[in-house]
Amino acid sequence: MIQKELCKIISQTEIATNIYELTVSAQLTREIVAPGQFVHLRVASGGDPLLRRPISICSYDRNKLQFTMIYRKEGHGTSLLTKMVAGMEIDILGPLGNGFPIEEVSSGETALLVGGGIGVPPLYELSNQLAANGVHVIHVLGFQTRAASFYEDKFLENGETYVATVDGTYGSKGFVTDIIKDIQFDCLYTCGPTSMLQAIAKQYPDEKVFLSLEERMGCGIGACFACVCKQTDDPTGVSYKKVCSDGPVFRAGEVLI
């Protein structure tokens, strides 16, 4: 059930260049059911910016009733968000959307988690839960540059982790799609730039692949029809899915990306 709650900030830290880790204390943590769900943050009580910011949940702790988000300082809204400090309250709507299906891979099988940039965070909770289920987890994380990379050490605790940077300042130079070519897996989960998702979906037309999509959103709850995408199997031309409430995670091939 979606809640709207004023949540107290526990901590906020810049963990890489323009990348912030924000942890809040929230009753709505009880409602989170899967990794890959997101929340909608209201960063200003006035009208600028007016709309909420969709931010994915990076990890959550039901016992402590806390969850952590990682976001990139990008525009006006996220810049305001970086100014918030521990003890302040923030208006959060969530949890929203449907996360990654962890039951698609069983104990002893291999899951490949591929993240690009600010698409990496939701894969962390997924990695934790898969590892706890006895799944062999392999991570491939792509960043623009070394200074923008984060969480490699945390992912390493759950399994093999490969990093690629576009400029070659860390890990292998290039894209995640180059690294994953040689890796065998039973199920692939990915989140990142649309071009990366398209390349991965194309590379594995017959494998079990789950993609988390990003789209400009209005309401985040399925009412405004801003974030729709077309269904692949659509003889009528009018079938659609909403990224916010039907997604953001879809099986590759389900919708056009």
Add this chain to the structure above:
Amino acid sequence: MSRLNIELPGLTLKNPIMPASGCFGFGKEYSQFYDLSTLGAIMIKATTVEPRFGNPTPRVAETNAGMLNAIGLQNPGLQKVMGEELPWLAQYDVPIIANVAGSVEEDYITVAKEISQAPNVHALELNISCPNVKTGGIAFGTIPEVARQLTKKVKAISAVPVYVKLSPNVTNIVEMAKAVEEGGADGLTMINTLIGMRLDIKTGKPILANRTGGLSGPAIKPVAIRMIYEVSQAVNIPIIGMGGIQTAADVLEFFYAGASAVAVGTANFVDPFVCPTIIEELPNMLETLGFEHISECQGRSWKKHEQFAYHRA
């Protein structure tokens, strides 16, 4: 005693607050937050004869104190709205105002004729002002004579009162309002969005795939207030006001301008509870300001004091 009940053509409203069309879907998403029977009415998403996918994405772009949208009247089509959406809404004790859209005159007539027969549809909102579709929509909303003719034809076949939604993207809004009043409109709803545009700072290209979109949110409130102020003095039919309402104080401002009820649009996206919150806060605000009933606020910006005395007597 309620301070908020309002009677309008076809509509007995327990309060004058309703979500605006296009900002509330067909109600399902918001029903998880509160009892929809709390609302004065619901303006459902525009319905066309056939299902529509709408425009490509990106469909929204933010602006200072507002947002641009170019959804493009995405909706499941008349049959599905009649067969699924309206029957689902019938579980709530709330009158529905059905927003009717189309590309050509026949489309409007087909939708209006059928949807006005639905038991919970108490009024129609004739959408002659959507800025985001290439044909129809706004063409009907910018030429007074065309608007008058369409209103007349829809009025002739509708089983319920017809409200016409006016576009602010005209030179003379009073002329448009008078034209649809002549055409037999039972009321007006105003304003629809203002056409706007945003460009991406990196690429220099429009952010919206549709290039232009409709501006909504608090940024357009002063425009709405001005237009309602002008129109309400020039016509004898009631106005449901909309355009950037976020608070109970905003609602009173719309009433002062000349509205008899209001719709809340974009604010639902920011705060899903905005409508019930306003409904809860309004009586206290009226009490504080010394009004016994919200209708006393209507047209206060231009009515003479004698008129108030007359109304109270």
